[in-house]
Amino acid sequence: MRPYDLIIFDWDGTLMDSTPSITQAMQQAIQQLQLPPLSDDTVSHIIGLGLNEAVSTLYPSLPPARLQQLGxxxxxxxxxxxxxxxxxxxxxxxxxxxxxxxxxxxxATGKSRSGLDSVLTQTQLAPYFTTTRCVDECPSKPDPTMLKEIITELGATAERTLMIGDTSHDLMMARHAGTSMVGITHGAHSEEKLVACTPDYITHDLKQLQTWLQKISLC
Incomplete structure (x- = not known):
């Protein structure tokens, strides 16, 4: 018997190769506003958070008006x-x-509803997802509300749900929700950061993840 009924994916950095684009756009905004420079690693760490949480994490002492401008x-x-x-x-x-x-x-994504709907339509993947949650509908990761709402809506259980993501924000959200979790290393956060969250499995790409799912479903 396979261990999961419900599989929840993060989007950016997990299914879509958008980490470089997000990092570049934020670095450009930082330069345009002449803010203190940050490393790409620092900027990429906020991927997965809601935009308000992301900019305030990067510059916690910046006035609200400037944070809004950065966003x-x-x-x-x-x-x-x-x-x-x-x-x-x-x-x-x-x-x-x-x-x-x-x-x-x-x-379950840090994207806005309009942003997620747009990429789901463009990639033609919308029909395959029963439901989705975005950061303008729920608190930002790592708050578990997104996962809890999805599980409740679909009549699933946390014990038979798997969360897959490329950031520590995804994995800590899964931990808070009581689901299983897989970290994938081809996105925003390093393998070291993902391992520190003690996920059930670490995968380097989606092909390896598919092999693992097939293997555990045969056990």
């Missing part, structure tokens, strides 16, 4: 640089395979 500049830069969303290799086929295996699939 606005980031959004403008990100939109201007966007072309067609780039999924990680094998992502679309993996999602379709899980759907065909009768898993319930969902997304």
């Amino acid at each position: 606005q500049y980031y959004q403008r830069n990100f939109i201007q640089q966007q072309t067609r969303p780039q999924l990680f290799p094998g992502a679309a086929d993996f999602i379709k395979h899980l759907f065909e295996q009768d898993y319930l699939l969902a997304v």
Whole structure:
């Protein structure tokens, strides 16, 4: 008997290869506002958080008006640089395979509702996800509300739910919600940061993740 009924994915850095674009857009905003420079590693650490939480994490002493301005500049830069969303290799086929295996699939993301709906439409993956939660509908990760709402809506249980994400924010959200969790290292956070969250499994890509899921489903 397979251990999970419901699999919940983060989006940016997990299914979509957007970490470089997000980091570049924020670094550009920092330069435009002439704020103290930050390393790419520092900037990428906030990926997965809601925008308000992200900018206040980067500059905790910045006045609210300047934080709002930083968020606005980031959004403008990100939109201007966007072309067609780039999924990680094998992502679309993996999602379709899980759907065909009768898993319930969902997304819990730091993206806005309009942003997620746009990329789901462009990637043609919308039909495969039963439900989704975004940061403008729930508290930001690592608060577990997104996962708890998805689990309740779909009539699932935390014990038979798996959260997959590329950041410590994803994994700590899963821990707070009582679900299993997998960290994937091709996104925003380093393997070291993910391992520190003691996930059930660490994978380097989606192909390796698919192999692991197949293996544990046969046990």
